[in-house]
Amino acid sequence: MTSGLPKSLRELARIIEPPEHLLVSTWADKYFYxxxxxxxEPGKYHCSxxxxxREMLDDPLDPxxxxxxxxxxxxxxxxxxxxxxxxxxxxxxxCAMQVVYPTLDSAKSFMREKFxxxxxxxxxxxxxxxxxxxxxxxxxxxNRKFPGGNLTALGANSPSGFRQRSKKISIQDEVDAFETTxxxxxxxxxxxxxxxxxxxxxLKSSTVTIKGMSRIEDIIERxxxxxxxxxxxxxxxxxxxxxxxxxxxxxxxxGSEISDTEKTxxxxxxxxxxxxxxxxxxxxxxxxxxxxxxxxxxxxxxxxAPFKGIRGRxxxxxxxxxxxxxxxxxxxxxxxxxxxxxxxxxxxTLRVWTNIFLNESWEEAAEQVLWSPLLERCEDxxxxxxxxxxxxxxxxxxQKDRVELxxxxxxxxxxxxxxxxxxxxxxxxxxxxxxxxxxxxxxxxTHPTGVDIGVTCAAFDSGHKTKAVYRFCKRNFARRFYxxxxxxxxxxxxxxxxKNKFYGIWLYNVGTDTAKDAIFSRLRIEDVGARYCHFxxxxxxxxxxxxxxxxxxxxxxxxxxxxxxxxxxxxxxxxSLDLRVYNLAAYDILKPNIAKVRAAVxxxxxVAPIAQEKTEYVLKPVEKPAPVTPAPKPIAKPATRVRVGGxxxxxxxxx
Numbered sequence: 001m002t003s004g005l006p007k008s009l010r011e012l013a014r015i016i017e018p019p020e021h022l023l024v025s026t027w028a029d030k031y032f033y034x035x036x037x038x039x040x041e042p043g044k045y046h047c048s049x050x051x052x053x054r055e056m057l058d059d060p061l062d063p064x065x066x067x068x069x070x071x072x073x074x075x076x077x078x079x080x081x082x083x084x085x086x087x088x089x090x091x092x093x094x095c096a097m098q099v100v101y102p103t104l105d106s107a108k109s110f111m112r113e114k115f116x117x118x119x120x121x122x123x124x125x126x127x128x129x130x131x132x133x134x135x136x137x138x139x140x141x142x143n144r145k146f147p148g149g150n151l152t153a154l155g156a157n158s159p160s161g162f163r164q165r166s167k168k169i170s171i172q173d174e175v176d177a178f179e180t181t182x183x184x185x186x187x188x189x190x191x192x193x194x195x196x197x198x199x200x201x202x203l204k205s206s207t208v209t210i211k212g213m214s215r216i217e218d219i220i221e222r223x224x225x226x227x228x229x230x231x232x233x234x235x236x237x238x239x240x241x242x243x244x245x246x247x248x249x250x251x252x253x254x255g256s257e258i259s260d261t262e263k264t265x266x267x268x269x270x271x272x273x274x275x276x277x278x279x280x281x282x283x284x285x286x287x288x289x290x291x292x293x294x295x296x297x298x299x300x301x302x303x304x305a306p307f308k309g310i311r312g313r314x315x316x317x318x319x320x321x322x323x324x325x326x327x328x329x330x331x332x333x334x335x336x337x338x339x340x341x342x343x344x345x346x347x348x349t350l351r352v353w354t355n356i357f358l359n360e361s362w363e364e365a366a367e368q369v370l371w372s373p374l375l376e377r378c379e380d381x382x383x384x385x386x387x388x389x390x391x392x393x394x395x396x397x398x399q400k401d402r403v404e405l406x407x408x409x410x411x412x413x414x415x416x417x418x419x420x421x422x423x424x425x426x427x428x429x430x431x432x433x434x435x436x437x438x439x440x441x442x443x444x445x446t447h448p449t450g451v452d453i454g455v456t457c458a459a460f461d462s463g464h465k466t467k468a469v470y471r472f473c474k475r476n477f478a479r480r481f482y483x484x485x486x487x488x489x490x491x492x493x494x495x496x497x498x499k500n501k502f503y504g505i506w507l508y509n510v511g512t513d514t515a516k517d518a519i520f521s522r523l524r525i526e527d528v529g530a531r532y533c534h535f536x537x538x539x540x541x542x543x544x545x546x547x548x549x550x551x552x553x554x555x556x557x558x559x560x561x562x563x564x565x566x567x568x569x570x571x572x573x574x575x576s577l578d579l580r581v582y583n584l585a586a587y588d589i590l591k592p593n594i595a596k597v598r599a600a601v602x603x604x605x606x607v608a609p610i611a612q613e614k615t616e617y618v619l620k621p622v623e624k625p626a627p628v629t630p631a632p633k634p635i636a637k638p639a640t641r642v643r644v645g646g647x648x649x650x651x652x653x654x655x
Contacts, residue, residue: 051288094148104155156186223312231297234273277330317357368553395582413530421540548576
């Protein structure tokens with residue numbers, strides 16, 4: 001009791017009194033505030049909202065732990081936990097610290113948008129970080145000093161930043177995105193800063209990437225692999241939330257099945273009891289002592305592997321308790337819809353969902369698509385075109401002695417039908433061969449309704465016979481014949497338009513890696529519908545065609561610490577694959593509104609094909625462009641696509 005002492009003695013007693021011993025989670029509950037900027041629930045922090053964070057926050061204080069690894073899905077508070085740990089040591093246990101992000105820019109973003117706003121919002125941290133001054137180098141934007149310590153923010157891509165650093169705490173976030181530099185692995189460089197501290201804290205966190213090439217997964221494999229176990233409200237069985245137990249398809253009384261994502265439930269892996277979303281949230285919340293328990297049982301972290309000094313924690317997006325969008329009835333409804341959207345988007349979107357939500361590394365289902373099953377599923381078309389087709393594109397691959405062509409039919413949701421594969425032999429430089437190509441692409445195909453449909457857009461590979469292709473496409477601009485060129489730059493857009501001033505045409509660069517990813521993803525689809533690929537019997541679709549279509553496989557490798565991918569040939573010829581790439585590019589150049597195209601092309605009052613007089617569907621010619629005069633300044637890419645005639649829109653693509 002110091003209340004009876006003079007004021008000066010009370011002040012002295014306050015100064016010399018040993019600091020209160022607090023766990024990080026306790027400090028956060030007492031003192032930490034979330035800024036309004038970038039937070040769904042700003043204000044006073046409460047661990048009870050995400051109770052799984054309690055043990056995560058206290059990991060750095062465990063004397064038995066030499067290294068910490070968090071493999072955590074997005075939207076679960078991982079960055080918030082890092083801010084709290086740093087704030088705790090600024091206020092309660094000052095020391096030298098560093099936080100490392102993949103790039104210098106991302107490290108700056110963390111400081112400016114996450115940590116600094118939190119220190120300004122939290123009363124216990126206000127004024128403790130020394131503000132950077134123009135003439136004072138002791139505290140800078142990326143190296144903030146405070147009484148008893150300092151905090152340095154680094155980019156893993158700047159190896160010089162690791163030199164001559166000595167830190168008790170090293171936190172490295174998104175380690176799977178770190179690139180190996182000329183000075184070595186940045187993760188090892190970050191660890192080196194803590195080498196002189198016997199009680200050093202080394203924390204690594206990340207969302208996971210590709211199986212066998214993920215840094216965080218490698219560390220987790222050497223850890224005790226702790227998962228957050230939840231009790232079932234019916235049988236009391238403790239379990240990890242798994243995607244396989246999320247259900248939105250139910251059996252009817254008549255034995256049929258119905259799918260309804262609004263009624264999505266979670267099914268207990270032991271008793272089969274159904275969890276509503278509220279029961280899922282209650283099971284998660286039960287992990288905090290202040291929250292109600294589930295039948296006297298509380299959620300808890302449990303190790304699933306022997307502990308050897310490395311504490312590993314894994315948490316999927318199924319544990320999300322904050323961030324439900326207004327369009328969804330529940331989190332489970334949102335989870336199901338997000339999965340279906342990712343699945344519908346193809347392999348790339350499904351991989352992102354698997355990594356950042358499911359918290360699982362991505363493993364290629366197959367590196368190469370087999371050609372024989374595609375040949376075996378060829379179909380008999382009744383007539384020229386299947387009824388679902390309402391748009392035709394074409395692609396031409398120019399070779400030294402021939403022109404390979406394919407006409408492709410398109411329906412709803414980018415479902416495709418191979419219409420015809422054709423070869424014209426001869427040198428494309430010769431006018432006679434070009435005339436044969438023009439005549440072939442003028443061919444009409446009869447729809448079951450009796451309407452004749454022609455090719456709307458054609459893409460010509462300009463990698464060979466370049467000048468001849470440019471002149472040919474310029475002459476046939478009104479027919480929407482476009483010159484395309486493959487680009488092997490990783491992650492390139494499917495199509496990018498560039499002006500060729502000399503020839504006065506638009507040249508479209510095609511991201512071949514992006515296109516091949518999309519094509520092989522579609523070839524793997526087995527259910528007829530969105531993005532499914534149909535092939536006819538005969539019409540040029542023979543064994544050689546399918547061998548060429550499946551002539552490449554994706555090779556994944558590590559280069560400078562980054563996952564790289566490249567397509568390598570497994571068959572000497574790949575023209576069929578190139579034709580699919582260019583057809584996909586042609587469709588993307590058009591960007592058609594298929595519903596409007598169908599309404600414009602196919603008569604809506606047709607009852608039977610024989611009752612309809614055959615009509616020919618002819619596109620209005622495109623206005624021929626004025627000659628291009630070379631200018632000293634480069635012509636910028638227009639904000640909108642080239643305006644064309646017929647029913648082609650000005651801004652949002654075709655129809």
